Amino acid sequence: MADFITLRSDEPAQEPVVTLESFGDQSNATAVRIEPGEDARELLPFLGRIALVEVNFPAYTDGRGYSAARILREAGYTGELRAVGDVLVDQISHMRRCGFDSFKPNAPLDDADVEAAFARWPDVYQKTVDDRRPIWAKRHEEA
Amino acid sequence: MYQYDTYDQAMVDARVEEFRDQVKRRLEGKMTEEQFRPLRLMNGLYLQLHAYMLRVAVPYGTLSARQMRMLGHIARKYDKGYGHFTTRQNIQYNWIKLSDAPDILADLASVEMHAIQTSGNCIRNISADQYAGVAADEAADPRPWAELLRQWSSFHPEFTYLPRKFKICVIASPEDRAAMRLHDIGLELVKKDGVVGARVFVGGGMGRTPMVAPEVNPFVTEDELISYVEACLRVYNRYGRRDNKYKARIKILVHELGVEEYRRQVAEEFAHMKTLGLNPPREELARIAEHFADPAYETGLSDDLDRSDPDFALWVDRNVAQHKQAGYAIVNISLKPIGGIPGDASAEQIELMADLAERYSLDELRVTHAQNIVLPYVKKAELYALWQALEANGLGEPNLDLVTDIIACPGLDYCSLANARSIPVAQKIAQRLASNGKDAEIGELKLKISGCINACGHHHAGHIGILGVDRKGTENYQLLLGGSGAEDCSLGTITGPGFDENGIVDAVEKATDLYLAQRTEGERFLDTYRRLGMAPFKEAIYG
Amino acid sequence: MKILTANDLATGDVVWWAGDGWSRLLVEAIDTGDKGEEIGKHEEIARHVVAAYVVDGEMTADGPRPAHIKERIRGLGPTVRPDLTLKPEASDLTQWVI
C-alpha cells in the first residue's frame, strides 16, 4: 500500500506549504496549496520560484482541481504538482493527464491497482498537458 | 455510419476491462457503495426502484442493424425481454444484474457500442437530428461533428467531475428536430460563404429551472471547435456552482453571470486555449465524414406511390418524411401504439426493426428524442411491403406528432425519484383521444409527461406538458401549455391547480376542445394557444 | 410498523427484511421496530444488499402495506406491466397501489 506516489525522478519537495492567500506576501515561500475555489492563475507570476503546488481535493467529486492543474502546466510550470486529499485510484490516471505528478491520498492505495490504473488506457483522445499523442494525431501521422 | 478503427475499439475494450475490475472490487468488498456509485454511473448503471438499470449510449441516435440486433439480444438474455428508448436517443434496460453488467458491456463492445458517460457529472452522449444526412434542409451533415465531439469527450480528463451533467446536441437544419436549445451546449451548423461553422448556444436545459440557451458565438469553424468548446467547459468547471446541486447546471452559471459576461470569460479562455494545439487537423473531420458519405443511391427511381390502401396512405401521410434523394423516403416507426408504453419495445420488435433496416434501409436506424425509431433510407417502391411488416407486429401506428405520440418518462412505475406515474397517464390520454377520433382532428400536438421536476419527459417543451407532483402522498398532475422544443423554442406555463389521474385526462381534452373550436385555418394547437393566450384555456379547463 | 427494504447487491432485486434474512416478497416483511437502520447498515457492510432504507407502513389483512405509494409499487412491480409484477394473477393491482 502506498500513501505517497510520485512520477518524478527528483526528491519530493519537503517545504511546508502555505495557503494561496499568504503566498503572495511571503516572498521566500516555495510551496503552496490551492483549494477548490481558488484561482490557480494567481500563481502565474511566481512560477519560477515554486517547487511544489499541492492541489487539494476535499471530495473527489469536486473536479475544479483538474482545471487548476492543467492551467499551471499550460503556463509552463515544471515543478511538482501534487494531488492531495480524497484521491482514489479511479481518478489518478485522469489526474496525471492534467499534469499531476505526485499523489498524496487520504487513504493509502494498493500498488498493483495504481500500476493498473496508469496502464489502463492504451491511447487517449485528447491533447492535454501530458506528452501523450492523441489518437487523432497518430491516425494522421501514419497515413 | 462511423466504424471504429483499432484505436476506438481498444478504448472501449479497455473500459469494459476497467469496469469488470471495478465490479469485482465492489463485490469483493474492496470498495464501498459510496466509492463505487459514481463509477457505475459513468458506465450507465443506476440503481432504480426495482433493480439496477443500464443506460446504453446510442451516439447521435444512429444504429446499424447489427447493433440494433444486439440491443434485442441484451433485452432477451439479460433483461425481461424489452427495452425503453429515451428522449436522449438512448436505450434503458430496467432489470439488470450488477454481476452481469461487465458481460453486457463486453457484448456491446463487440458491436462498437458502450454505456460510457451515459450518467454522472460528465459530458454525456451527444445527441443530434435524427434526419441527419437525409434531410432536404440541412446545411451540412451534423454526424461527423457529433462523432468528433464524441471522441473528444470520451474520458476527457479535465471534465469528468463537472458540477453537474453536461449534454451537447448538434443539428444542421433551420427546423430543430432535436430540442437543440434545451441542451447545455447546442450547436447549429450553418454555412457562411461556403464554409461550414457552428452557431454555439450555451446554457439551455430543463429540470426545475428550465431555460432556453442563448447564443454565445455566431460562428465557430471546425478548426477551432474543440478549443472553443473546451473553453466553454473550463469556465463552467471552474465557476459553475457546486454548493447546491439544483443550481449546478451551466444554465445557472450563464444566467447568473449574464450571457455577456459568460461570453467574455469564454473568449478570454479561448484566446489562451487556441494556442495549445488542441484541435485535430482537418483531415480528421474529413476522415470521419467519409464514414457518413451518401450511400450509392439508385437513381431514376419513381416518387409515385400506390395509395389505394387507405390505411397505408394514412401512415404515409403521417409517418413518412421527405428525403433529400428522389425515390427515397424517411420512415418513422412509432413506438406509441394507443394504450402502449411510450418508447418501450420488446426484444422481438427490436430484432424485427433490425431485420427491416437490413432489408429496406441500407442497414441503418435512428432513435429520435420523441422515443421513436427512424429508417432513414427506404425506397418509396418498398414502402408498402415495409408498412405491412410493421403493421403485422404492432409497429404501424400512424400517429407521428399527433397528440397520441406522447413523450413520457418512466415515472413512478420504474423511477425512484418520481412523484407520480407517467405511463398510465399517457395511456389514458391516448386511449381517450383516439377512441373519439379527436386525435386525427387535432393534428400536430406535442404532449410530454414527466413524473417529477427533473423533466426527463420534456414537459416544459410540450405544446401540452404534464408534470407529476406529490400531493400529500398521492399522485397529482400539473398541466402546462405553450412549450416547444423546436426552432420556435419556448417554455410552457402552468395552468393552475393540479389534477388527479382522471382529472388530468379531462383537462387535456378540454384544452384540445377549445382549440378545435377556436382554431383558424392551418393553426396548430400551439399557434392557437400563442394567439389566444392562457385566459380562455384556463376558463375552459377550470371554469 | 417499520419496514426495511433494500436491493440485493449482486442481482439488484428488491428485498424486504423478513427477520432471519431478506425476502423478495413484501408479505414476508416484518416490523423492524427501531432496529431497521442498524440491520440495514450491518447488511450493507456484509455486502448482502445495497441502498437499505426504512419506511413506515401498517399491517393489513393482506400483509404489510408501506405508507407511501413508491414502496407499494416497489413491492409489487411496475403497474403498467402486470405480467412482471409479483402478483401477475391479480386483476386490481392499481387499486392496491393507490
Ligand code: HEM
Ligand atoms: C429512470 C432513471 C432516471 C433517472 C434517475 C433520471 C434522473 C434525472 C435527473 C436527476 C435529471 C435532472 C438533472 C438536472 O436538472 O440537473 C434528469 C434530467 C433529464 N433526464 Fe433523466 N433520469 C432517468 C431517466 C430518464 C429517461 C428514461 C429519459 C428519457 C426518456 C431521461 C432524459 C432526461 C432528460 C432529457 C433530462 C433533462 C435534461 C435537462 O435538464 O436539460 N432520463 N434525469
Ligand code: SF4
Ligand atoms: S422526470 Fe423524474 S420521474 Fe421521470 S424519469 Fe426523470 S427523474 Fe424519474
